[in-house]
Amino acid sequence: MLDFVQQLVSGVALGCVYGLIALGFVLVYKATEVVNFAQGDLMMLGGFFAFTFIGMMGLNYWIGFAGAVAAMALFGMLAERVVVRPILGYPQFSIIMATIGLGYFLRSVAGMIWGTDDLKIETPFSQGVLRIGSLVLAYDKLSVIAATMILCTLLYLFFNKTTLGTAMRASSENMLAAYYMGIPVKRVVSVVWAISAAVATCAGVLLAPITFIHSNVGLVLGLKAFPAAVLGGFGSIPGAVVGGVLIGVIESMAGFYLPEGWKDVAPYLVLLAVLLLKPEGLFGHHVRKKV
Amino acid sequence: MRFLFKTDYEDDIKLFPHSGYLVSYGILLALLLIAPFVLSSYLMSQLVFVCIYAIVGVALLILTGFTGQASLGHAAFLAIGAYTAAYLQKYNVPFPVYFLAAGGLTGIIGAMVGFPALRLTGIYLVIATISFALIVEEILARWESVTHGNEGMRVKTLSLLGVTVPRDSPTFYFLCLSVLVLTIVGTLNLLRSPTGRAFVAIRDSETAARSMGVNVALYKVKSFAISAAITGFAGVLFAHKLSFISPEMFTLQLSIEFIIVILIGGTFSLHGAVLGAIFIVMIDPFLTYLKDDMPGMIAGIAATFGASTATAGNIQSKVAAFASLNGLKGAIYGIIIVLFVLFEPLGLYGRWLKIKLFFQLFPLYKRATFKRQKIYVKSERNR
Numbered sequence: 001m002l003d004f005v006q007q008l009v010s011g012v013a014l015g016c017v018y019g020l021i022a023l024g025f026v027l028v029y030k031a032t033e034v035v036n037f038a039q040g041d042l043m044m045l046g047g048f049f050a051f052t053f054i055g056m057m058g059l060n061y062w063i064g065f066a067g068a069v070a071a072m073a074l075f076g077m078l079a080e081r082v083v084v085r086p087i088l089g090y091p092q093f094s095i096i097m098a099t100i101g102l103g104y105f106l107r108s109v110a111g112m113i114w115g116t117d118d119l120k121i122e123t124p125f126s127q128g129v130l131r132i133g134s135l136v137l138a139y140d141k142l143s144v145i146a147a148t149m150i151l152c153t154l155l156y157l158f159f160n161k162t163t164l165g166t167a168m169r170a171s172s173e174n175m176l177a178a179y180y181m182g183i184p185v186k187r188v189v190s191v192v193w194a195i196s197a198a199v200a201t202c203a204g205v206l207l208a209p210i211t212f213i214h215s216n217v218g219l220v221l222g223l224k225a226f227p228a229a230v231l232g233g234f235g236s237i238p239g240a241v242v243g244g245v246l247i248g249v250i251e252s253m254a255g256f257y258l259p260e261g262w263k264d265v266a267p268y269l270v271l272l273a274v275l276l277l278k279p280e281g282l283f284g285h286h287v288r289k290k291v
Numbered sequence: 292m293r294f295l296f297k298t299d300y301e302d303d304i305k306l307f308p309h310s311g312y313l314v315s316y317g318i319l320l321a322l323l324l325i326a327p328f329v330l331s332s333y334l335m336s337q338l339v340f341v342c343i344y345a346i347v348g349v350a351l352l353i354l355t356g357f358t359g360q361a362s363l364g365h366a367a368f369l370a371i372g373a374y375t376a377a378y379l380q381k382y383n384v385p386f387p388v389y390f391l392a393a394g395g396l397t398g399i400i401g402a403m404v405g406f407p408a409l410r411l412t413g414i415y416l417v418i419a420t421i422s423f424a425l426i427v428e429e430i431l432a433r434w435e436s437v438t439h440g441n442e443g444m445r446v447k448t449l450s451l452l453g454v455t456v457p458r459d460s461p462t463f464y465f466l467c468l469s470v471l472v473l474t475i476v477g478t479l480n481l482l483r484s485p486t487g488r489a490f491v492a493i494r495d496s497e498t499a500a501r502s503m504g505v506n507v508a509l510y511k512v513k514s515f516a517i518s519a520a521i522t523g524f525a526g527v528l529f530a531h532k533l534s535f536i537s538p539e540m541f542t543l544q545l546s547i548e549f550i551i552v553i554l555i556g557g558t559f560s561l562h563g564a565v566l567g568a569i570f571i572v573m574i575d576p577f578l579t580y581l582k583d584d585m586p587g588m589i590a591g592i593a594a595t596f597g598a599s600t601a602t603a604g605n606i607q608s609k610v611a612a613f614a615s616l617n618g619l620k621g622a623i624y625g626i627i628i629v630l631f632v633l634f635e636p637l638g639l640y641g642r643w644l645k646i647k648l649f650f651q652l653f654p655l656y657k658r659a660t661f662k663r664q665k666i667y668v669k670s671e672r673n674r
Contacts, residue, residue: 035414086633089665092413093361094632097554100547101628108618108625215618223425223543226418234414261433268422275419276407 005135007256008249013141013210015248016148019241020203021225022232023155024196026240029229030159031168031192034084034095038103039200040222041110042079046072046201047213048110051119061124065205069198076197077190084193085186089175103218111215118212121205140209147206151199152241159237168192224251227271233281242282246270304483306476323468327461333576335464336532340572341565342467343528348552348564349474350521355550356558357482358514359494360408364420365549367427368519370541371397372526377444377536378437386451394523401519405512424546431538443537446530458532467528474521475561481517490514551624555631557638566639574627578620586611636663 024039036042049071053064083102087094128139159165171178171185179185204213211217228247232239247267255263274281293311297303307313327335347365354360372393379389404423411419431438438444449456449463456462481487489510492500501507530536548571556567590607598606613619635642641661649656 035417083629083633090636090663093355094636096361096414096417097550098629098632101625101632103625104621104628105625108621111618112616112622223421226421230415230418261429265426265429268425271422272407272419272426275411275415279410279415 002134003256007252009135009137010141011249011252012245013144013248014252015228015245016144016241017203017207017210017221017244018225018228018247019148019244020151020199020206021221022228022240022244023152023237024200024203025225025229026232026235026237027155027192027196027199029172030235030237031172032084032088032189033172034088034092035099035234036196037096037099037222038079038106038218039196040218040220040225041103041106042072042076042197042218043200043204043207043221044213044215044218045075045106045110045204046197047121047204047208047217048114048119049201050205050208051114051121051213054121055119061122068205069201072201073194073198076193076195079197080190080193085189088189103222107215107219114215116215118214119208120212121208123209140206144206144210147202148241148244151202152238155195155199156237164188164191224267227267227274230271231274231281233283236281236283239281239283306479306483320472324465327464332459335461336459337572337576339464339467339528339532341568342464342471343525343532344549344552344568344572345565346467346471346474346525346528347522347549348556348568349471349478349561350518350525351549351553352558352561352564353478353481353490353521354514354518356553356563357487357494358490358511360511360514361413361417361550362420362518363417363543363546363550364404364424364427365518365522366541366543366545367424368397368401368522369526369529369545370427370431370536370538371400372523373446373530373536373541374431374438374444374526375523376527376530377446380447386449390524390527393527394520397523397526398516398520401522402512402516404519405515408515409508409511421543421546424541424543428538428541431541438538441538443535446534446536448534449531458534463531467532470524470528474524475565478521478561486510486513551628553638554628555638557640559637560640562640562643563638566643570639574623575620578623582611582614585614637661 021039021043024042025035028034028036028039046068050064050068053059053067054061057064059067079102083098084095087098123140123143130137130139130142159169167178167183167188168191170181171183171188175185178188204217207213207217207221211221224247225244228244229240230243231246232241232243247270250266250270251263254266258266293309295302295308307316326338330338347369350368351362351365354362375393375396376389379392384392404420408416408419432441434440448458449466451462451466454462456466482490489500489505492503492505493507493510493514497507533540552567552571553563554567555570556563556565586607589610590603593606594600594603631638637644645661648660
C-alpha cells in the first residue's frame with residue numbers, strides 16, 4: 001500500500017510535467033489550431049536559460065526563474081513571427097512540419113551551446129523531504145504539483161474570464177470573423193505563443209531537479225505530452241493537466257507492477273485506445289461535422 | 292512551346308504524354324544503367340540508398356501526397372519489412388519468397404493501422420502514427436526470441452537464383468533500381484486507375500468524395516495497405532544494404548526523414564520522391580565535404596582579401612571548430628525544413644516546374660500562378 005502511494009505521488013509529479021507541456025500544446029491549439037511539435041524543445045530551452053541565469057551567472061533562484069520565463073516569452077514571440085505567421089492559413093501539415101523543423105534546430109543549437117551533458121539547477125527545494133507517517137515525499141516533486149495547479153487555474157481563469165482570453169478563443173474559432181470584429185488576430189497569436197513558451201519554461205525549470213536538463217529532454221517528454229493532451233481532449237486546459245496526471249500515473253504504475261518495457265509503451269497504448277474509443281478525449285467537445 | 296491537344300480520356304491518362312518524355316527518361320535510365328561502371332564505390336552505395344529512400348518516398352506519397360493521410364510512422368513499416376526478411380532468411384527461405392512475404396505482412400499490418408486511422412484526421416492521425424511507430428520500436432527491442440532485442444540481427448548476403456549478390460555489387464544496385472522503377476510505374480498506373488482517382492478525391496474533399504459514391508473507408512485502408520507494403524519491400528532492400536539491423540535504426544528520426552523526403556521533393560508528383568531522396572541522401576557527403584574543405588576555402592578567401600597568414604590560420608581553425616560541432620547536421624536539417632515550408636512549399640519539383648514555365652511563357656510568367664490560397668475562415672476542427 002505504501003509502495004502504491006509512493007508510486008502514485010511520483011506518477012502525479014511526473015504527470016504534472018507532462019501536463020504543463022500538454023498545456024502549451026493546448027494553448028497554441030486553442031488559439032490558432034496549430035500543433036506546436038517544438039513545445040518540448042521550448043521547455044528544454046527554458047531549462048537551459050534558467051541554468052544560465054542561476055547556475056552560471058549565480059542569480060537568486062526566483063530572479064533567475066523569472067528571467068528565464070521572460071526571455072522565453074520573448075523567444076516564443078520571435079519563433080511565432082519567423083516560423084508560424086507566414087504560414088498561418090495554410091494546411092495544418094505545413095505548420096506541423098515547420099515546428100518539427102524548429103524543434104530540430106533548437107535541439108541541435110542547444111546541444112552546441114550548452115554541450116550534451118546532463119545539467120542540474122540548484123533549487124531551494126531540491127533537498128528536503130516531507131514525511132507523513134512512513135510516507136516520504138520529496139519537496140521538488142511537491143513543488144511541481146503545486147506549480148501546475150496554480151498555473152492551470154490562472155490560465156483557466158485567463159481564458160474564460162478576461163477579454164484577451166475571449167479574443168483568443170474567438171480567433172481560434174474563426175480567424176477572419178474575429179478580425180472583422182476588431183480583434184488584432186496577429187497580436188493575439190503572438191501573445192499565445194509567448195504564454196505557451198513561458199508555461200514550457202516553468203515546466204523545464206521545475207523538472208530540472210527531477211530529470212536534469214539535456215538537449216534531448218524536450219523530445220522525450222514532448223512525445224509523452226501528446227497522449228496527455230489527447231486524453232484530456234485537445235483544446236481543454238484542465239483536460240491537459242488531468243490527462244497529464246493520468247498518463248504520469250499510468251506510466252509509473254506500469255513501471256512498478258508490469259514487466260519491463262510496458263512503462264515506455266503504456267502511454268501510447270492509452271493514447272491509441274483513447275483515439276479509437278473516445279477521440280474527443282475526456283474534456284473535449286464533440287463537434288458535429290458540417291458539410 | 293508544345294501544346295498538347297487531348298481529345299479523349301485515353302489522351303489524358305497516357306503514361307508518356309509526348310515523345311519528349313520517352314527521350315528524357317530513356318537518357319536518364321541509360322545514365323543510371325552505366326552508373327556502376329563510372330562512379331566510385333562510395334557514390335554507388337549512396338545511389339543504392341537514394342533508390343531505397345525513393346521507394347519509401349513513393350509509398351509515402353501515395354498515402355500522404357495523394358490520399359491526404361499524414362503518417363509519421365513509416366520507419367515502423369520499414370522495420371517490419373526488414374525484420375521479416377531477416378527472420379525468414381534464418382530458415383533458408385529464398386529471396387523472392389521472403390521479399391514478397393515482407394511486403395505482404397507489412398501490407399496487412401498497414402491495413403490494420405489503417406482501420407483505426409479511419410476515424411482520425413489531421414494532427415490526430417499524425418500523433419497516432421507516431422505512437423504506432425514507438426510501440427513497434429519497443430516491441431522490436433523486447434521480443435527477443437524473434438528479433439534478438441537490442442543486440443540486433445545479422446542479415447546474410449542476398450542470394451538470388453543461386454547467385455550471391457554482395458551488398459556493394461552492381462547487381463544489388465540494379466536490383467534496387469529495378470524495384471524502384473517497378474514501384475514508380477506501378478504507382479503511376481495505380482494513380483490513373485479508379486483507385487488512384489478515389490485517393491485524390493478523398494484528399495481534396497472527403498465529403499465530396501463520399502457523395503460521389505467513393506467508399507472512403509475502403510480506399511483509406513487500401514491506401515494505407517499499399518503504402519505500407521511498398522515500404523516493406525524497401526525494408527528488405529534496406530536490411531540487405533546495411534547487413535545488420537537493430538531497433539535503434541528505426542526511430543522517429545527516420546520517419547521524419549521520410550517525411551522530409553517528400554516535403555523537399557514536392558508532395559504533388561512522384562518526381563518529388565526521387566528528388567527528395569537524392570537531397571536527403573546526398574546531404575551527408577555534402578556536409579562531410581564542407582567540414583573538410585570549407586575551413587581551407589574560407590581561409591583562402593580571407594588571404595586573398597589581404598589577411599595575414601596568422602589571421603587566415605586563425606580563421607581556418609575557427610571555421611573548422613564550428614564545422615565539427617556535434618549538432619550541426621541537426622541544425623541544418625531544421626533550417627532546411629523550415630525554409631522549404633516557408634518559401635518552397637511545392638518542393639524541388641515545384642521549383643523545376645516554375646523554372647520550366649518561366650522559360651515557356653517568357654516574358655509573361657506570373658508568380659501568382661503557383662500561389663497557394665490561404666484559408667482563415669474554416670476551422671479544420673469542424674471538418
